Amino acid sequence: MSKKLNYRIGQIVPSSNVTMETEIPAMFRGRESIFPERFTFHSARMDGNSDQCALELSDAHVDVMGYACLVAIMSMGKGYHCVSQERLYKKTVENDYPTPIVTSAGALIEGLQTLGVKNIAVVAPYMKPLTQMVVEYIEDQGFTVKDWIALEVSDNLEVAALDPENLKTIYKKLNLEGVEAIVLSACVQMPSLPAVQFVEDEAGIPVVTAAICTTYRMLKELGLEAKVPNAGTLLSGKY
Numbered sequence: 507m508s509k510k511l512n513y514r515i516g517q518i519v520p521s522s523n524v525t526m527e528t529e530i531p532a533m534f535r536g537r538e539s540i541f542p543e544r545f546t547f548h549s550a551r552m553d554g555n556s557d558q559c560a561l562e563l564s565d566a567h568v569d570v571m572g573y574a575c576l577v578a579i580m581s582m583g584k585g586y587h588c589v590s591q592e593r594l595y596k597k598t599v600e601n602d603y604p605t606p607i608v609t610s611a612g613a614l615i616e617g618l619q620t621l622g623v624k625n626i627a628v629v630a631p632y633m634k635p636l637t638q639m640v641v642e643y644i645e646d647q648g649f650t651v652k653d654w655i656a657l658e659v660s661d662n663l664e665v666a667a668l669d670p671e672n673l674k675t676i677y678k679k680l681n682l683e684g685v686e687a688i689v690l691s692a693c694v695q696m697p698s699l700p701a702v703q704f705v706e707d708e709a710g711i712p713v714v715t716a717a718i719c720t721t722y723r724m725l726k727e728l729g730l731e732a733k734v735p736n737a738g739t740l741l742s743g744k745y
Contacts, residue, residue, distance in 0.1 A: 511542055513728055516568030516605070517549045518559040518594075519575070519694075522662045526574040526610075526694045529717040530724075533699070533741070536734045543730060556590075557597050564598040564605050570727045571598070572608045574694045576716050577632070579611035580639060584646040587612030606727035610694045610716045615647045617719030620745050621712050623686035628654040629676060630692040631665045640692050653681040657696075665695045673701040674708075682709065691715040703736040712739035 515534065519526055527549055534545045548566050550559035556573060563571055573579070573594060579587050587609045598605040618626060628644070628651055630637045637656035645651055655676065659665050673690055680688070690705055690713050691698035698715045706713035722740050725732040733743030 511544060513543060513545050513570075514566060514568040515545050515547045515724065516563040516566065516571040517547065518552055518556050518563065518571065518573045519549055520578070520662070521551045522666075523551075523574060523695050524663075524666050525697050526572070526717060526720070529697065529699045529715075530572070530574075530721055533718070533721045533734045533737055536737065537725075540733065540735065541731070556594060560594040560597040560605075560607070561601050564601040564603040567603055568605060570606045570608060570724045572610065572613075572720050572724060574610050574720065576610045576614065576692065576694055577636060577640065579609055580643040584643055587615065608720055608723040608727060610720045611643070613719040613723040614689065614692065614714070614716050615644065617714050617722055617740050618644075618649060618687060618689075620722070621687055621714070621740060623712070624648070625650045625652050625684050626687045626689055627652055627677075627680040627682060627685045628689040628692050629657070629673065629680070630654065631657045631659045631668060631696040632693065633658050633660055637692075644689075644692075652683070652685050655679055662695055665693065666697065668696055670697040670700045673698055674704055677705050677709065682711070685711065687712040687714060689714055689716075691717070694720070699737065702738045706738050714738060714740050
């Protein structure tokens with residue numbers, strides 16, 4: 507039997523989200539430049555009904571499904587990504603097409619665990635109270651957030667319009683003493699991919715984002731090597 511070469515990537519995205527539908531494909535396209543596998547991308551938009559989105563995407567027989575809203579998970583309580591992943595997976599089973607589920611919240615935690623780091627710094631676009639909630643969620647999973655920056659952009663479409671190049675200077679406001687990794691974007695809507703490799707090379711420590719960690723988990727669920735050019739240590743092929 508020949509190895510599978512064509513995969514369908516499904517994403518459940520908030521109704522106003524646009525960034526995960528650009529950054530996730532960008533990373534998979536980058537991978538296509540060095541590996542034979544090819545990918546297509548299929549999205550369902552949601553406001554509150556992610557279960558229905560999971561059902562509809564499983565109709566398309568996607569090979570993996572990403573739930574691309576980090577704060578929607580984290581706001582439901584600490585560790586809720588496990589509950590969400592299980593619930594959405596059950597929906598695909600009920601639809602007779604069991605599909606691996608990756609949540610961006612769970613992927614961020616798992617990505618940091620994979621790197622083997624404990625002390626991190628975080629950049630987020632949210633207002634300070636929401637950023638504080640994200641920090642507390644991450645710390646509940648066994649990490650120490652040594653420093654964090656909230657850009658305080660309240661409108662979701664304005665978050666998507668932020669220039670990722672600005673992150674090359676924004677990160678320098680973080681106190682990186684004792685920090686082992688930077689979460690350059692703890693938000694699936696804030697663009698960051700063009701800045702990741704630059705910041706990692708300059709800071710000298712691993713740099714991840716919610717989108718990078720989601721891509722990593724998707725590739726692992728597909729049984730494929732997690733290697734994407736210029737996307738940081740987690741996607742270097744080392745893990």
